[in-house]
Amino acid sequence: MTFHSGEIAVQTQAGVRDEAQRLCTVVSNIIKPAAQEFLGSQNLAVAGTVDVNGRVWASLLTGQSGFVQVLNEQTVQIDANLIPDVVLKQNLYSNSQIGLLVIDLANRRRLRLNGKAEIQPEGKIIVQIQQAFFNCPKYIQIRHIEKGVIEALGKPEIFTTEALNETINTLITTADTFFIASSHPDFGADASHRGGYPGFIQVVNSNKLVFPDYTGNNMFQTFGNLVVNPHAGLLFIDFEHGHTLQLTGKAEVIWNANKLSTFAGAQRLVEFDVEQVLETRNASLLRWRFGEYSPVNPR
Template sequence: MADYHRGELAVQHRAGLRDPAAGSLRAIRDAVPDAAAVFLARQPMIVVGAADASGRLWSTLLTGEPGLLGVPDPRTLTVAALPADDDPLGAVLREPGTRVGMIAIEPATRRRIRLNGTSVPEGEGVRVALDQVIGNCPKYLQKRQYALLPPDRTGRRAAVRRGDALTTVQRLTLATSDSFFIATASPDGDADASHRGGNPGFLQVLSPTRLRWPDYPGNAMFLTLGNLELHPQAGLLVPDWETGDLLQLSGTAHTDWDGGRAAAVPGAQRIVEFRIEAVQETRDAVRLRWSDPDFSRFNPPVAPG
């Protein structure tokens, strides 16, 4: 049986939950159900979060034709892709024993599933021994249809830009985003990846090195905030659904529990602030392209300014 670590329990208690483990722990499995295996087999992408060799957390996106993800047995996931060599996780996903947190989403149906475990390289991809398989609610996920561009046979390398703060264009990208992914980890190094979504503007850019977003009501497990309670490192991934660009951020995050500040943001139960320490932007990083969004009916309005 899965159990919550002390950071998750502390956040659940502070959020006012009583006996939270009684029901929600049943959503955490150690194997992939048959229906989830069918779901995974038709996905063209998966988000992967992990720590790089220095311990800094990042998220990245692996993509391919449906069949990219396989479930050879209920406790194993295979991913038939690796990041580019210059991706922040390119090196560690080519090494055995990397603890990874993953989330597969299907925007067309608003379904998603999280899978956490330990990866080893296998051919042109990875094999992951799973520890946790977690179903997630569909709230705040925008509906989109995808198209997969043909492979680029020219050998052209994607343009990469690195820094320690956001450019003006990157700030605009974030301020108009409706989705991002966040990787966190427990103090023991167990990684997790999750999705955050809302109407454009829900992700606030306070400065070139500071972001803020509302924590909306979810599944009340608090896996992300529980990790941050004990281990503030985090890695954000913001895909450009139209161009295939990826914006990857690494830094630290903390939860602001001030009720007054949360009350000023529609739908927020609390606020999360993120301080940027490293930025990587990769142009035309993936072959996926997505349609304009059909916004979730659960998205709260965004306050002006």
């Protein structure tokens, strides 16, 4: 693995360039046995994709255990027939870039799989892997699946707007977890996890959010992408009821020390300007029960 110019710029500014370079060895272009075993029992993934206008979206994927199936060491198949996300498939028809984050909330484990995707006639998604690597367990809140795949309580309903409202604000400001998707024009799409105590994301106004970046793995795939391409997508999940909130817009990395001081543990901030909002009711047949907060969440 080699880092692109945006990643190198952020690593350099953060003063972790040498450490990041040493971490290159954790990134593989194959799905190693440990990752294959991990995928066989997972129910939850997040996909980062790019639409025809260059906007980036983060989408929820859920299914029965092993719905992300390993076909060989460089190929996975996603059974996406139950996924109501209208954006995901539309994006992949026009742009094959995909970043996958497969996450086990109960055991605080996460695997990133980035590559190129193709939708099959029967609706399944085949992904050719270019990058595969586990991430550390930091900032993952433990959640347990309350039920297996259940009968839907109602058909998915999708609502679109261009600004935040009071209901959306409440979901955002009480969230302890969200996901962020980013993209580089040459190196592809990526999806990543963010966590903290409720309130770690602030709503500035009806079209702007701000949230902190805590100490992580120092490779800065997300921030490196944002330096080159500010388009990003955020995904919030209502774990108790199976609803989702998707935001697409533009993100700016903030290093200003005075602004950082208002967020406990923040190394950097991200200001996110919202361009479009998708609310999906009944987006997943799965429900999760809260377990406990990550012990490393900054207070």
